[in-house]
Amino acid sequence: MNSTVKSYFDAFNRGDVATMLACLSDDVAHHVNEGQVRTGKEAFRAFCEHMNRCYREELTDMVIFDAEGGARAAAEYVVNGTYLETDEGLPEANGQTYRLPAGSFFSLKNGKITRIVTYYNLADWMRQVKG
Template sequence: MSAIEVLRRYYDAFNAGDTDGMLDCLSDDVAHHVNEGNIRVGKEKFAAFNAHMTRCYKENLTDMVLFEAENGTRAAAEFIVNGTYLTTDEGLPEARGQAYRLPAGTFFSLADGKITRVVTYYNLADWIRQVQ
């Protein structure tokens, strides 16, 4: 399976709210670099992060552009996050069901058909302006 095919499966699962489908695309020791946060290693920590995000946010990704390099060992995605802020996330503005639309991107490393590294970036200050 090509890197692009793995990313399509990963993002299709994301948009379907299918955490298990996302986890199936990851290596057991995946390194998840969270925007403005710490690196979480392993599927269990990824799943816990995803559960937290699902509680606080409802998101759908559109305008997806996928890139592949390094013979399928590196890939990237650029997209728009269309979301609703559901529950107040600690240290962030109060949630009142605010809608937001935010450009974002993710870099990936892959090995043996699995994602081994996920690094997501977005403009947190822009998101805060939209939900305040």
């Protein structure tokens, strides 16, 4: 199991953005499920602040895979969340809970994450929060 990726996800579950950032290269490329690629730690920090304001999430059933001598990794998990504050362009938030499978893919160099790609089923999330 890739220790950097494990540290990243452990920090995510604690809400510890500083430790998540410490796992990233300065020029990290963050590919979100439904949006533009964000480049650099500051863009990632801003994304985390936005997400923490709108959502409270815990990742469970985590399985981390390694490949290519530690240069690539992937993870499969379940997102258990609460929709806290309405996110622009999405349904109104009123504390709805959701549970959906997701996955992430990583590139790593010198023990730092250089690329994060995250996938989940947005239609499934919408169905869950619309009730």
